[in-house]
Amino acid sequence: GENVGLHLPTLSVQEGDNSIINCAYSNSASDYFIWYKQESGKGPQFIIDIRSNMDKRQGQRVTVLLNKTVKHLSLQIAATQPGDSAVYFCAETPSFYSQGGKLIFGQGTELSVKP
Amino acid sequence: GAGVSQTPSNKVTEKGKYVELRCDPISGHTALYWYRQSLGQGPEFLIYFQGTGAADDSGLPNDRFFAVRPEGSVSTLKIQRTERGDSAVYLCASRPTGTGANVLTFGAGSRLTVL
Numbered sequence: 695g696e697n698v699g700l701h702l703p704t705l706s707v708q709e710g711d712n713s714i715i716n717c718a719y720s721n722s723a724s725d726y727f728i729w730y731k732q733e734s735g736k737g738p739q740f741i742i743d744i745r746s747n748m749d750k751r752q753g754q755r756v757t758v759l760l761n762k763t764v765k766h767l768s769l770q771i772a773a774t775q776p777g778d779s780a781v782y783f784c785a786e787t788p789s790f791y792s793q794g795g796k797l798i799f800g801q802g803t804e805l806s807v808k809p
Numbered sequence: 810g811a812g813v814s815q816t817p818s819n820k821v822t823e824k825g826k827y828v829e830l831r832c833d834p835i836s837g838h839t840a841l842y843w844y845r846q847s848l849g850q851g852p853e854f855l856i857y858f859q860g861t862g863a864a865d866d867s868g869l870p871n872d873r874f875f876a877v878r879p880e881g882s883v884s885t886l887k888i889q890r891t892e893r894g895d896s897a898v899y900l901c902a903s904r905p906t907g908t909g910a911n912v913l914t915f916g917a918g919s920r921l922t923v924l
Contacts, residue, residue, distance in 0.1 A: 702849050728912060730915075735917065736917050736918075737813070737900055737902070737915030737916050737917050737918055738852065738900070738915045739915070740912050740913075740914070743912060783851050783852075785851075796842065796854045796857055796865060796868070797854070797913060798854070799844075799851030799852045799853070800851055801849075801850060801851050802849075802850075802851050
């Protein structure tokens with residue numbers, strides 16, 4: 695859905711389906727990207743990361759795709775489970791090797807998994 | 810400890826009061842970050858410590874906000890003359906140095922409500 699005011703974009707999927715969460719980043723100089731998952735009442739939790747010299751990286755049930763041409767990042771979750779329900783944030787930073795680089799977070803997408 | 814610990818988990822205060830929020834990072838993590846998260850938004854960077862010194866405080870919104878880390882471990886975020894707009898979840902994160910990767914481990918946050 696569209697983001698209006700305080701409302702997060704939402705994605706609703708059926709248990710067992712694949713989920714795709716998208717993120718547009720703003721800084722073409724960003725070198726390193728991370729996806730975080732945040733459950734209600736908890737801090738963000740690391741899922742997967744990717745450097746700008748890659749266009750795809752796979753983890754357990756998750757894949758991150760990076761398209762630097764259009765500054766787009768996506769997170770694919772295979773066989774989505776109810777425990778995947780959370781808000782997902784992409785984050786970017788200018789340098790993988792920066793010892794002080796701060797992460798800049800996107801707004802987030804709320805994933806709701808229907809059993 | 811095993812994770813990043815933040816206290817209090819919830820704080821309700823009146824407009825104009827002074828507030829302190831505490832963060833206990835993962836043992837041995839020399840880098841410590843404070844973020845602020847408003848409802849429906851991604852975390853926003855406030856300040857970053859490398860050891861005892863504030864390496865980047867560019868995210869602090871104004872001079873009512875201040876943070877310290879006197880012994881390079883526990884950090885305290887201090888907010889003077891609180892305003893209703895300061896209401897948010899304040900997240901602390903830490904990261905070990907030397908890894909090169911800016912993967913932050915977050916605490917559960919301190920929810921501040923200013924009445």
